[in-house]
Amino acid sequence: QGNFGNWQQMVGDQTGDDVFSGQDTGAQNSQELSCQYCLVNVSSSDLDTIVFHSKTCTSMSRINYDYNFMCLVCDYHSPSSQKMKRHLFSHTGEKPFQCSYCDYKSNRKDSLMRHARINSHYPQVE
Structure with a gap:
């Protein structure tokens, strides 16, 4: 090395x-993110729960199933949970x-x- x-x-x-x-x-200053599809609130400090919800929310209209993860806040979608986690920082302001x-x-x-x-x-x- x-x-x-x-x-x-x-x-x-x-x-x-x-x-x-x-x-x-993890989140330094936790805040609530609200799903624009089903209106559930999720703590921004719990990224795993947000990512799980972004894949399983039944209120989201999934046009392309190759992009399993849909952002709760905007129209971003991704085939990767890791890319979704990285994207969520843009909404939480976390660095x-x-x-x-x-x-x-x-x-x-x-x-x-x-x-x-x-x-x-x-x-x-x-």
Whole structure:
């Protein structure tokens, strides 16, 4: 792993998990999201429940079953639960991925990694 392991730890420390694991820290400031189809309210801190509802809500009209996950708030739809979770951050305003070297925060792990690369927040590989 060499120095790369240190960079991975730098990014992962703020997210509560390894940078490449796809995990995040969860909601910082929980709020209610209301399903525009059935009007049920779900806490934004419980992403698994929201994603489950986005796949199982019987009030949603599913035109294309390849896109199993439909956003409760807007018209976004996805074939992937992971992409749906990432999309939900746009509604909650949550930015769980924080740089260890500055105040930069992002709702996407790849944006944090790009930030670290552009701003030389990574170790030089020898």
